[in-house]
Amino acid sequence: MSEKKKVEGDLxxxxxxxxxxxxxxxxxxxxxxxxxxxxxxxxxSGCGKTTTLRMIAGLEEPSSGKxxxxxxxxxxxxxxxxxxxxxxxxxxxxxxxxxFENVAFGLRRRGIKDVxxxxxxxxxLVELAHxxxxxxxxxxxxxxxxxALARAVVNRPxxxxxxxxxxxxxxxxxxxxxxxxxxIQTEVGITFVHVTHDQEEAMTMxxxxxxxxxxxxxxxxxxxxxxxxxxxxxxxxxxxxxxFIDGExxxxxxxxxxxxxxxxxxxxxxxxxxxKSSSLKLGIRPEKFxxxxxxxxxxxxxxxxxxxxxxxxxxxxxxxxxxxxxxxELMVFEQNDGGAPDLEKGDAxxxxxxxxxxxxxxxxxx
Amino acid sequence: xxxxxxxNLIRIYAAAAIFYILLPILxxxxxxxxxADKRNIVWQGFTLSAWLNPxxxxxxxxxxxxxxxxxxxATIASTILGTMIAFALGRYNFRGRATTNLLIFxxxxxxxxxxxxSLLSMFINIQIGxxxxxxxxxxxxxxxxxxxxxxxxxxxxxxxxxEEAARDLYANEWETFRxxxxxxxxxxxxxxxxxxxxxxxxxxxITNFNSGTLxxxxxxxxxxxxxxxxxxxxxxxxxxxxxxLAIVFAGQVISKRRQTRx
Amino acid sequence: MSIAHTSSSExxxxxxxxxxxxxYLLLAPGLVWLLIFFAFPLLNLAxxxxxxxxxxxxxxxxxxxxxxxxxxxxxxxxxxxFFRSFFYALCATVLALAISYPLAYAxxxxxxxxxxxxxxxxxxxxxxxxxxxxxAWKQILGAEGPVVSVLQFLRILPADATxxxxxxxxxxxxxxxxxxxxxxxxxxxxxxxxxxxLEASGxxxxxxxxxxRKVTLPLSMPGVxxxxxxxxxPASGDYINAQxxxxxxxxxxxxxxxxxxxxxxxxxxxxxxxxxxMASILVLIVxxxxxxGTDELV
Numbered sequence: 052m053s054e055k056k057k058v059e060g061d062l063x064x065x066x067x068x069x070x071x072x073x074x075x076x077x078x079x080x081x082x083x084x085x086x087x088x089x090x091x092x093x094x095x096s097g098c099g100k101t102t103t104l105r106m107i108a109g110l111e112e113p114s115s116g117k118x119x120x121x122x123x124x125x126x127x128x129x130x131x132x133x134x135x136x137x138x139x140x141x142x143x144x145x146x147x148x149x150x151f152e153n154v155a156f157g158l159r160r161r162g163i164k165d166v167x168x169x170x171x172x173x174x175x176l177v178e179l180a181h182x183x184x185x186x187x188x189x190x191x192x193x194x195x196x197x198x199a200l201a202r203a204v205v206n207r208p209x210x211x212x213x214x215x216x217x218x219x220x221x222x223x224x225x226x227x228x229x230x231x232x233x234x235i236q237t238e239v240g241i242t243f244v245h246v247t248h249d250q251e252e253a254m255t256m257x258x259x260x261x262x263x264x265x266x267x268x269x270x271x272x273x274x275x276x277x278x279x280x281x282x283x284x285x286x287x288x289x290x291x292x293x294x295f296i297d298g299e300x301x302x303x304x305x306x307x308x309x310x311x312x313x314x315x316x317x318x319x320x321x322x323x324x325x326x327k328s329s330s331l332k333l334g335i336r337p338e339k340f341x342x343x344x345x346x347x348x349x350x351x352x353x354x355x356x357x358x359x360x361x362x363x364x365x366x367x368x369x370x371x372x373x374x375x376x377x378x379x380e381l382m383v384f385e386q387n388d389g390g391a392p393d394l395e396k397g398d399a400x401x402x403x404x405x406x407x408x409x410x411x412x413x414x415x416x417x
Numbered sequence: 418x419x420x421x422x423x424x425n426l427i428r429i430y431a432a433a434a435i436f437y438i439l440l441p442i443l444x445x446x447x448x449x450x451x452x453a454d455k456r457n458i459v460w461q462g463f464t465l466s467a468w469l470n471p472x473x474x475x476x477x478x479x480x481x482x483x484x485x486x487x488x489x490x491a492t493i494a495s496t497i498l499g500t501m502i503a504f505a506l507g508r509y510n511f512r513g514r515a516t517t518n519l520l521i522f523x524x525x526x527x528x529x530x531x532x533x534x535s536l537l538s539m540f541i542n543i544q545i546g547x548x549x550x551x552x553x554x555x556x557x558x559x560x561x562x563x564x565x566x567x568x569x570x571x572x573x574x575x576x577x578x579x580e581e582a583a584r585d586l587y588a589n590e591w592e593t594f595r596x597x598x599x600x601x602x603x604x605x606x607x608x609x610x611x612x613x614x615x616x617x618x619x620x621x622x623i624t625n626f627n628s629g630t631l632x633x634x635x636x637x638x639x640x641x642x643x644x645x646x647x648x649x650x651x652x653x654x655x656x657x658x659x660x661x662l663a664i665v666f667a668g669q670v671i672s673k674r675r676q677t678r679x
Numbered sequence: 680m681s682i683a684h685t686s687s688s689e690x691x692x693x694x695x696x697x698x699x700x701x702x703y704l705l706l707a708p709g710l711v712w713l714l715i716f717f718a719f720p721l722l723n724l725a726x727x728x729x730x731x732x733x734x735x736x737x738x739x740x741x742x743x744x745x746x747x748x749x750x751x752x753x754x755x756x757x758x759x760x761f762f763r764s765f766f767y768a769l770c771a772t773v774l775a776l777a778i779s780y781p782l783a784y785a786x787x788x789x790x791x792x793x794x795x796x797x798x799x800x801x802x803x804x805x806x807x808x809x810x811x812x813x814x815a816w817k818q819i820l821g822a823e824g825p826v827v828s829v830l831q832f833l834r835i836l837p838a839d840a841t842x843x844x845x846x847x848x849x850x851x852x853x854x855x856x857x858x859x860x861x862x863x864x865x866x867x868x869x870x871x872x873x874x875x876x877l878e879a880s881g882x883x884x885x886x887x888x889x890x891x892r893k894v895t896l897p898l899s900m901p902g903v904x905x906x907x908x909x910x911x912x913p914a915s916g917d918y919i920n921a922q923x924x925x926x927x928x929x930x931x932x933x934x935x936x937x938x939x940x941x942x943x944x945x946x947x948x949x950x951x952x953x954x955x956x957m958a959s960i961l962v963l964i965v966x967x968x969x970x971x972g973t974d975e976l977v
Contacts, residue, residue, distance in 0.1 A: 108585055109584075109585075110581050110584070110585065129584070129589070130581070130584040130585055131584045131585070131586075131587045131588055131589050135585070136585055136586065137581075137582070137585045139578055139581070139582060141576075141578060143576065143578040143579050143581065143582035144582075145579060145582070145583075145597060146579075146601070147600045147601055156583070156586050156588075156596075157586035157587050160586060160587035160588045160592060161587050202586070203585075203586075206586070206587075427781055427784065427785045427789055428785055428789055428790075430781050430782070430785065431781070431782050431785035431786065431789070431790070431797065434778060434781070434782040435782075435797060435800045435801070437778075437855075438800060438801065438803065438804060438855075438858060439800065439803060440815075440819070441811075441812040441813075441815035441816050441819065441855075442803065442804065442807055442812065442815075444815040444818065444819060445807060445811050445812065445815050448815075448818075458818055458821065458823055459823050498708050498709035498712060499709060501705040501706070501708065501709055502705065502706055502709040502710065504705055505701075505702040505703075505705035505706045508702075509699070509701065509702035509705075511699045511702040511703065511706075512699070517706060517710065520710060520713055520714070520717075520718070521713070523717070524713065524717050525909075526908070526912050526960065526964060527717075527721075527916075527957065527960075528912065528913060528915065528916020528917075528933065528953075528956060528957070528960070529913070529916060529917075530916050530918060530933045530936045530937060530953065530956075531721075531724070531916065531936075531953040531956060531957055532717070532720075534724065534936060534940055534949055534950070534953055535720035535721050535723060535724040535953070536716065536720045537940070538720065538723055538724055538727055538946060538950065539719065539720040539723045539724075542723060554716055555716070557712065557716075558712060558713065558716040558717055561709050561712065561713060565709075573691045573692060574691055574692070575692065576692060577692055615805050615806065618808075619805070619807075619808055619809055621809075621810060621919065622918070622919070626940070634808065635808055635809075635810050638808060638810045638811060638814070639810055642810070642814055642923065646811075646814060650811065651811065653808075654807050654808050654811040655807075657806060657807055657808065658803070658806045658807045661805075661806035662799070662803070662806065665799055665802075666799070669795060
């Protein structure tokens, strides 16, 4: 790569589409990823997130649309011409080269003669300098993953792309790497674009998440934003769990709406309403419910007449399935902090929750 | 005892089978030391004279030289042509795959008599006749298929993500091939070249049809078999065997070393 | 059909790139070579097979008369050799299978550290001139060799009998020559079997004999079929073994074709015989392709 004006800035995708024959993998995608942020593309298998990543890397050509970094249009640029590096899912370390040469690969291709200092520095960053003369086949999965990261980061790209890099690691190692990746990103200051299907991973690491489904972005925002105020059923169910109950708007009462919910009247803050019609799907997260046995004075919204049908112990919390009079089973998480009542299967309970934790979508939303 | 027998019976059998495979080779080696001039059939005494005078019988070293000439030329040409085809088959999806596969496969399945006869027939018709060049042409022809099979297996086991990683790390198409693809496929190409050479060196039927007055080593042995094969032929046979074994074992040591280092 | 195999732990990646132009550029030189020096000569041979001797009766001079009766004449004159060739080839194939399968099994499953060494030993015959090896057998089985002496000593063989110059030694030679062709594909198939399948079989109450019959054997079938084809086809066209280890009474169709080419300069007959041989072999291949497709061939 010759010495050109350094390409940097926000990553912008402008109406990018990718079709494989009849199959539309990415459908008219537009988004802006601010420079220096940790961005996650989250979605189930086949939603188009990996295809999008590959198009940014230059490993796949968009069928239409533009990709820009700052003011520079990189849509036509080949993969080796872009200041973008990728950490691959199975690491793709070169088996015939030592760790040192693997990490130095990008630097050498760019014509940099003296690679020692840069390579040593990044190997120290991932704490694997002592392995520099080994071959990839001699390293463990976690070590390979860190080398793959080092190999990408050493090039100081404008963008670092990560394609489900933690998928092959066991749970504990994965958690550890999530923290490390986040730390490295803030240390190094490069824009990270992380593709994953693991919603917990996305929520812990990213500043901004885009949830993708069927080639489109369903919703984009901060993890808290997406979690507490999902705008589609898909997002509500993909991030964490949700209970959905059908209801009807009856009246307006200042800042709240009065909603008729299976015979009871509950309050819905207008700011939490994303529905356009008066028939609603009301969403409440399981951990927002509280269970009560006695007929105490209840605050907030409440639903009576529930019967516990299942109890599962999760260590940190207990999950209850509660069957309501209208034959719907609701899911409730209670933290095992001693605050919840001692309950058994078959007990009659009332559920309550704070109105601001409700979110409402259109009644016929999918 | 019975348990030991049933577990090891197959191992004993395998050892016996391998001895059976090696038996004629051991015979050949042994009789290279025989103190006999032409009629090297009955053991007459130990001597190194065949080893010390390998080119004594008339025509043997000339034949050997011809075998090398043909072998090296055919190996280089067929390895290049075959490797290119292997890459095409292993990496690309193109129309006409089935026909290509068939065209590569058929020479391996055609009896050598038919291959040799058809080539000679054509060479006669176009007035080229027989000789060194027709033999080399023929050898390249039948070696290509074997090269393709060997290299294709290696190409197929090459993770395309490695080449993507190279491109991601600023290597253009040529650099990717030179620094990633080729080093990883090289062992397969080396094996294919060795195989091609072995096939060419040892070929008799097709060579016999197309060589005319020229003699390769197998042809020398064949003609000599009518009146008596001198021990020097055994010497050459033994040398071939030892060198080939050495190459194969060296190859294995090298590939073990590549996977681990220091 | 690949002799060059990948072991069960190596992954195989399907061809993905769509750019046709590069593929055709890569294919062109080799395929053109094969078209000119394999396909065309065969077509040329086909043309020769319907020729008849020139009116001048000069040796080697023939004219094209489209005499398809050549095939019938050639076949009927050499029926004996044809059937003998296929019979010998069949015997050799069966023997090779019987010898190779246990050997391949031992290498795949019971060899431990010796695996590579044993594989090299199986390929070892490739490293020496097969003529020398066949001549060695002629020596070993010959009248002055050890085998005959021992058998005569044990009174199994009568005093003046020979092993060479019989159908037995020709078949033996054929079997020996093609042993690696049978062993390697079977080994490749067996080596590819995921050992967890065998464990699962044991877990589902099968003893080792049943596991072999119901799991190992069926999974090794591709290798067996490949090895069978790779042995039978060249064996049926061979003439070296018959010439060196047999007598004129054992001659195969290959010997006839060879002599028709060189001794009796009768190209049309030689060509016709070649084609009948090829046709029979192609029938076998077509049956194979029907069941397995062409991608496994190469």
